[in-house]
Amino acid sequence: MRRALVAGFVVxxxxxxxxxxxxxLRVQQVHLAYQLERLHRERAEMGVVLRQLEVEVATLQAPGxxxxxxxxxxxxRPTARRSVWRASTRRAAPGWPPPTRAASPxxxxxx
Numbered sequence: 001m002r003r004a005l006v007a008g009f010v011v012x013x014x015x016x017x018x019x020x021x022x023x024x025l026r027v028q029q030v031h032l033a034y035q036l037e038r039l040h041r042e043r044a045e046m047g048v049v050l051r052q053l054e055v056e057v058a059t060l061q062a063p064g065x066x067x068x069x070x071x072x073x074x075x076x077r078p079t080a081r082r083s084v085w086r087a088s089t090r091r092a093a094p095g096w097p098p099p100t101r102a103a104s105p106x107x108x109x110x111x
Contacts (some may be wrong), residue, residue: 059065070076
């Protein structure tokens, strides 16, 4: 009789532990489902932002927009004469190409 009581207690304890494990897993599943839903929502919002930024980049890169901004800055189109002159003198823009590491005034050359 005592042996049956101990066996019943052990079986009951195992059932309780098993039920608690199932409940714990279910709680974790619900938590992960909410987290997944939040991440899907954030991804959709980021997709909207990405599309808006792509439209903005395309607008800013439009040739008409670039020309308008260049005129605002006082730039003008290069004439054929200026283009030929630049090509014939083989001059690059000031500061280009960048100085090499050994020629840089901020670096000490090791000898």
